[in-house]
Amino acid sequence: MSPFTGEAAGVRPPEPVLRAQVRLETAEATQAWAGRLAQLLRGGDVLILTGELGSGKTTFTQGLGAGLQVREGIISPTxxxxxxxxxxxxxxxxxxxDLVHVDAYRLGSAGELLDLDLDATVDRSVTVVEWGRGMAEELAGWPEDPEASWLDIELVRAVGAAPGAVPAEGEGASSGIITDFSEDEDGTDEIRSAVLTAYGPRWAGVELP
Structure with missing residues (x-):
């Protein structure tokens, strides 16, 4: 199932070129994986980041920033x-x-997102858009540009999952998913996964970390 939803859903969604799930046992593991992913990124890349409040979106972006070697101090841009x-x-x-970190939670349309003048920086930056599904795809150039490419990343965990279990593909933020970085009663972090869906020729054949 494609995670693509939102304003542009009236247009037939593109077919993903790559899907992957990565188990993330701790916040530190999330940052480490994001740092490895950063090694594949270049100017013009757009990442759409989804996950409920406290799911680790900022944690992920901090790891991405460390991998890109940008100035420290990444916090939520809410x-x-x-x-x-x-x-x-x-x-x-x-x-x-550079890394451009955007929070689209309060925005209602792709037009409002584009009004932030992100197109002025997108070509020379890596742009991460939290809550950007249905909006940030246009920032990547879709649907006008047939070469439009982006990554959709969702941070999730399954309620009541057995130790080591990873949510099934396409579960996303569906009912029964909790996505905070709280600890279990025994003091250990619960298992999360990053559900990654890649679109466009930029990511065709790329091996993810």
Missing amino acids: FVLSRIHPTVRAAQDPRAV
Whole structure:
């Protein structure tokens, strides 16, 4: 099942080129995986990040920022809608890109998202849009651009799952899913997974970490 939903749902959703699930046992594991994913990213990449309050979206983005080597201090952009975290790599480094972190929770349309002037930075930055399904796809160029590519990442865990269990593909934020980074009664982190769906030729054939 495609996770694609939202305003653009009236247009036939694109077919994913890649699906993957990654088990994330702790917040530290989430940051480490995001850091490895960052090594695959380049300017122009758009990541749509989904997960309920406390699911680890900011934790993920902090790991991504560390992997991209941007300036420290990544926090939720909820009250300012978007933040730019500049790279600390040398200017001559061809892999040096800024990180743009956006919270679209309070936005009602793709037009409102584009009104943030993200198109001015998207080509030279990695852009992470929380709560961006149905909106941020247009930031990546879909549906006008047949080469439009983006990653959809959802952080989830299953209620009552056996130790080590990973949610089934497509479960997402459906009923019965809790996505906070609280600890079990025995003091250990509960198992989460990142459900990743990739769209567009940019990600065709790419091996994920």
